[in-house]
Amino acid sequence: MPRVVAGNFSPTIDTPPFYTQSMDLDCPPTLGRLLKRVGDVRKEATGDGSETPVHQVLELGDTNMEPPRSIPFILSFNNLTYSVKVSRKMNLPSVLNRGRRRHHLGPATAAEPVVGESMFTTTKTLLNDISGEARDGEILAVLGASGSGKSTLIDALANRIAKGSLKGTITLNGEVLESRMLKVISAYVMQDDLLFPMLTVEETLMFAAEFRLPTSLSKSKKKMRVQALIDQLGLRNAAKTVIGDEGHRGVSGGERRRVSIGIDIIHDPIILFMDEPTSGLDSTSAFMVVKVLQRIAQTGSIVIMSVHQPSYRILGLLDRLIFLSRGQTVYSGPPMHLPSFFAEFGHPIPENENRTEFALDLIRELEGSPGGTKSLVEFNKSWQNMKHTPNTEPDRHGLSLKEAISASISKGKLVSGATNNDASPNSMVPTFANPLWIEMAVLSKRSVTNSRRMPELFGIRLVQFWLLGSF
Numbered sequence: 398m399p400r401v402v403a404g405n406f407s408p409t410i411d412t413p414p415f416y417t418q419s420m421d422l423d424c425p426p427t428l429g430r431l432l433k434r435v436g437d438v439r440k441e442a443t444g445d446g447s448e449t450p451v452h453q454v455l456e457l458g459d460t461n462m463e464p465p466r467s468i469p470f471i472l473s474f475n476n477l478t479y480s481v482k483v484s485r486k487m488n489l490p491s492v493l494n495r496g497r498r499r500h501h502l503g504p505a506t507a508a509e510p511v512v513g514e515s516m517f518t519t520t521k522t523l524l525n526d527i528s529g530e531a532r533d534g535e536i537l538a539v540l541g542a543s544g545s546g547k548s549t550l551i552d553a554l555a556n557r558i559a560k561g562s563l564k565g566t567i568t569l570n571g572e573v574l575e576s577r578m579l580k581v582i583s584a585y586v587m588q589d590d591l592l593f594p595m596l597t598v599e600e601t602l603m604f605a606a607e608f609r610l611p612t613s614l615s616k617s618k619k620k621m622r623v624q625a626l627i628d629q630l631g632l633r634n635a636a637k638t639v640i641g642d643e644g645h646r647g648v649s650g651g652e653r654r655r656v657s658i659g660i661d662i663i664h665d666p667i668i669l670f671m672d673e674p675t676s677g678l679d680s681t682s683a684f685m686v687v688k689v690l691q692r693i694a695q696t697g698s699i700v701i702m703s704v705h706q707p708s709y710r711i712l713g714l715l716d717r718l719i720f721l722s723r724g725q726t727v728y729s730g731p732p733m734h735l736p737s738f739f740a741e742f743g744h745p746i747p748e749n750e751n752r753t754e755f756a757l758d759l760i761r762e763l764e765g766s767p768g769g770t771k772s773l774v775e776f777n778k779s780w781q782n783m784k785h786t787p788n789t790e791p792d793r794h795g796l797s798l799k800e801a802i803s804a805s806i807s808k809g810k811l812v813s814g815a816t817n818n819d820a821s822p823n824s825m826v827p828t829f830a831n832p833l834w835i836e837m838a839v840l841s842k843r844s845v846t847n848s849r850r851m852p853e854l855f856g857i858r859l860v861q862f863w864l865l866g867s868f
């Protein structure tokens with residue numbers, strides 16, 4: 398049974414954001430100066446000089462709490478197309494035919510390679526003209542059967558696809574995102590949890606804070622960030638529990654997944670990418686993970702995730718959906734438009750039926766039919782043209798992307814290495830928060846702490862070192 402947080406609520410600051418009070422937009426301050434001002438404003442707000450983190454505490458039962466207003470961010474992607482070369486399956490007659498054609502012994506047929514193809518390779522389109530947008534405060538979910546292209550789309554948006562092979566545009570607030578900038582303001586949460594079994598949840602997150610947050614951020618601030626994150630992740634009751642493994646009892650699967658998320662979002666990213674965060678979890682744990690993601694979104698982040706088959710409750714937490722079939726969009730829109738979409742397509746969703754299950758079943762059925770999903774792809778295009786409401790762009794206070802990021806940080810968001818006082822724009826986005834020797838020291842300390850608590854592993858390591866030292 399998952400534990401629900403009875404956490405404290407960290408108050409947010411009512412004072413108007415100081416970028417509107419004093420930030421000179423013609424000359425944006427460095428992130429370091431902004432962070433300092435964050436401290437000053439928080440001190441003013443608390444009155445007693447203590448600096449209170451603005452991150453909110455997760456209270457799963459509390460749905461009335463007003464999320465803090467954030468700086469608007471919109472990630473738009475247009476006409477994303479991604480193809481790869483795959484080796485062609487060869488059979489002798491086709492090879493002979495090809496040879497004959499090359500020597501003008503017969504007419505070319507449809508099987509002749511087209512431009513960009515060769516005798517041995519063919520082009521496979523993994524993403525075909527995908528467009529959409531994701532906004533801060535919202536969760537965009539990519540759905541589809543296995544092999545439909547969900548992971549590929551998430552990878553494309555997270556800039557994890559080789560440069561040049563992806564066609565189309567990806568912009569944040571209308572500006573093309575440099576890969577360095579994206580790396581700093583985003584996080585990609587892996588499906589696999591690589592955690593140290595003998596560290597507690599709190600220690601795991603503290604090591605992540607020491608590794609990823611800059612040394613210029615004091616230890617007490619890092620501790621505050623970890624405590625706020627524990628509450629946000631709904632892990633207060635499990636904070637002192639070890640992660641565990643097959644041989645040691647530890648946290649539950651859902652808690653473990655939330656710890657993994659916590660490690661990746663320790664720097665409070667503006668964009669969070671996740672490939673199947675709920676896979677392998679029971680429905681309650683899966684719901685709690687997505688609830689945590691909703692809370693993260695509400696602190697001013699864009700959350701983009703893939704999900705196989707969300708339950709009815711999870712569907713209620715998602716703001717936008719993209720259904721894929723063989724790399725093509727078959728539905729794009731909010732969950733509440735699913736019934737009208739499928740009704741207009743001629744396949745109304747029966748009452749009391751899970752909408753996503755119905756949609757996925759119908760897509761699978763069409764995929765197996767002679768015409769494939771072409772009719773649904775075409776219908777979606779015309780439906781988008783018909784129904785698509787003009788972009789209701791939120792008020793961005795006239796900020797450029799960099800100014801919006803700075804302002805977002807000033808409202809409590811952290812960015813790794815953001816305390817650099819250098820005024821050049823590039824200094825805003827250092828790739829590494831800490832020098833290599835600090836990273837090595839943190840990693841070694843983590844490994845030693847974990848090994849010391851596993852005497853059997855510690856013994857094996859000791860023998861290994863002794864043997865290696867003897868030769």
Ligand SMILES: Nc1ncnc2c1ncn2[C@@H]1O[C@H](COP(=O)(O)OP(=O)(O)OP(=O)(O)O)[C@@H](O)[C@H]1O
Pocket residue numbers: 481483521523541542543544545546547548549550
């Ligand atoms: N580098 C590649 N070369 C060739 N085919 C690829 C490559 N990467 C992915 N694919 C194929 O592209 C299709 C989409 O893969 P992808 O992993 O995005 O699907 P998915 O919807 O995430 O599936 P799952 O739910 O099983 O994870 C699959 O058919 C996969 O085999």
